[in-house]
Amino acid sequence: MAAVPAPASGPLHGLTVLDLSRMLAGPFCTMVLADLGATVLKVEPPFGDMTRAQGPYAEGDELKAYGGYFQSVNRNKQGLVVDLTKPEGAEVIRRLATTADILVENYRPGVMERRGLGYEQLAAINPRLIYTAVRGFGDPRTGVSPIQDWPSYDIVSQAMGGLLGITGPVGGPPVKAGPGLGDTLPALFAAVGTLAAVREREITGHGRFVDVGMYDAVVAACERIVYQYAYQGVVPGPEGNAHPLLCPFGIFPARDGFVALAAAPADHHWVLLCEVMGRPDLGADPRYAHNTDRVARQSVVLGLVSEWTGRHTRAELAELLGGKVPFGPVNTAESLFDDPHLKARSMLQQVEHPGLDRPVTIAATPIRFAGGAEPVVRRAPLLGEHTDAVLRGCGYAEEDIARLRTAGAVGGVSDAGSHPPTL
CATH class of the missing domain: 3.30.1540.10 (formyl-coa transferase, domain 3)
Incomplete structure (x- = not known):
C-alpha cells in the first residue's frame, strides 16, 4: 500500500501503520515504529495536527509549516489529509485499513465508532488489523472506568498517576516532570503492546485491540510508591533530590x-x-x-x-x-550538543526543515542493533504532502482523487498543483 518509498531497512520494514493520532502520546508511539522501519501514514484533519502551530520555530523560517515539536515526533512519516467527519473521508480510511497492519489513534472512547471506524468495524474487513488506542483512562473494551470519558493531557496523567506527588522539594508542593512523561510513557507501553500483537498475529493470523491508558501507564512507571504503601503503609511525598530507600x-x-x-x-x-x-x-x-x-x-x-x-x-x-x-x-540542553558520548552514539541527528536552507537538530531513537546501520532520520511531512501518492498506491484513480478533493474529504499539498519547497 505504501506509495512513497520508505527506507528498505529496519526490523519493521514492510509493516504499514495508519497513524490517526495527534498531539504527543499517539505520535510518539508511531514515531518509535517509524524509526524502526515501518511505513507510517500520518493522517491529519484539514487544519492539521494542533502541534504544527505550536512551534518553536527556527530563526528565518518564514514558511512555518511546522515547528520543532511536530518535526521531532513526526519524523520518518508520510503525511496525508483526510477529513474523518465526512463520509467520503471515513471511507478512505476504511479502504486504507483493508491492507494496513496497524492503526493507532488517541481519541476518546466512542469517537471512532461513531464514524464507522472502530476496531470491530475495521476488523470485519481486515481481521489481521492491530488496532492500538492510547486514551486518558483506557477503553471500555478492557475495563470500564467511571472516568473513561474525561479528556486528558500529560499534566493530568502525571498528577493522577502519582508522579507529581513524589516530585519536588521535601515538604513542598508537587512539581511536574520537565518532559511530557504523562504522554511518552504511555506511548512506549503502546509501542511494546503493538509489537507484541504483531508477534501474536504471526502465530494466530488475527489482529488484536491494544489498549493503554495514560493514567495506568504512569502508575505502572511509578511502581515504587505502590509497594511502599502496600508493604509499609507509607504515603510517599515529594522527595527532593534524594531517594527514600538508597543512600547516597x-x-x-x-x-x-x-x-x-x-x-x-x-x-x-x-x-x-x-x-x-x-x-x-x-x-x-x-x-x-x-x-x-x-x-x-x-x-x-x-x-x-x-x-x-x-x-x-x-x-x-x-x-x-x-x-x-x-x-x-x-x-x-546546551551541554548535550557538545557531549562526546552523544556524538559517538549519533543521538542528535540533523534533519531538513521546510523553509530553511540549513538543517535542524532533533533527538534520534536510542534503539540500536549490532551490525545495523546508523538510524536514518527523514523530516516530518508537510500537511498532506503524500495524500495523492498514498491514495494512488491503494488503487484510487486520478478522477477519484479529484472527486475526493472537491468534496473536501482529502486535501493537503497536491502533486498535480502546488508542490512542497525544494529542500
Whole structure:
C-alpha cells in the first residue's frame, strides 16, 4: 500500500501503520515504529495536527509549516489529509485499513465508532488489523472506568498517576516532570503492546485491540510508591533530590553546577566513594557499612558528600569518579550538543526543515542493533504532502482523487498543483 518509498531497512520494514493520532502520546508511539522501519501514514484533519502551530520555530523560517515539536515526533512519516467527519473521508480510511497492519489513534472512547471506524468495524474487513488506542483512562473494551470519558493531557496523567506527588522539594508542593512523561510513557507501553500483537498475529493470523491508558501507564512507571504503601503503609511525598530507600543516591552540588551520584545500593561503591573523598575511615565505619545504615543516617551522609562535591567542578568530579562510582553531570540542553558520548552514539541527528536552507537538530531513537546501520532520520511531512501518492498506491484513480478533493474529504499539498519547497 505504501506509495512513497520508505527506507528498505529496519526490523519493521514492510509493516504499514495508519497513524490517526495527534498531539504527543499517539505520535510518539508511531514515531518509535517509524524509526524502526515501518511505513507510517500520518493522517491529519484539514487544519492539521494542533502541534504544527505550536512551534518553536527556527530563526528565518518564514514558511512555518511546522515547528520543532511536530518535526521531532513526526519524523520518518508520510503525511496525508483526510477529513474523518465526512463520509467520503471515513471511507478512505476504511479502504486504507483493508491492507494496513496497524492503526493507532488517541481519541476518546466512542469517537471512532461513531464514524464507522472502530476496531470491530475495521476488523470485519481486515481481521489481521492491530488496532492500538492510547486514551486518558483506557477503553471500555478492557475495563470500564467511571472516568473513561474525561479528556486528558500529560499534566493530568502525571498528577493522577502519582508522579507529581513524589516530585519536588521535601515538604513542598508537587512539581511536574520537565518532559511530557504523562504522554511518552504511555506511548512506549503502546509501542511494546503493538509489537507484541504483531508477534501474536504471526502465530494466530488475527489482529488484536491494544489498549493503554495514560493514567495506568504512569502508575505502572511509578511502581515504587505502590509497594511502599502496600508493604509499609507509607504515603510517599515529594522527595527532593534524594531517594527514600538508597543512600547516597541523588543530586549533589558542584562548584559550577550539579552532578548525579549513586553510591548505593552496592556497598562497595560507598567504600570507593569514601576513598576518592579522602575519607577511608567513613568507608570502614560500621555505622555506614550497609545501605540501610546510611538511609537511617541520610542527613549526615548527604551532608558529608555534598560538602566534598561542592569543593570541585563537574569536570574535576568526572575525573575523580568517572568509571568508579555511578556518576554523571546534570546536563543542560546546551551541554548535550557538545557531549562526546552523544556524538559517538549519533543521538542528535540533523534533519531538513521546510523553509530553511540549513538543517535542524532533533533527538534520534536510542534503539540500536549490532551490525545495523546508523538510524536514518527523514523530516516530518508537510500537511498532506503524500495524500495523492498514498491514495494512488491503494488503487484510487486520478478522477477519484479529484472527486475526493472537491468534496473536501482529502486535501493537503497536491502533486498535480502546488508542490512542497525544494529542500
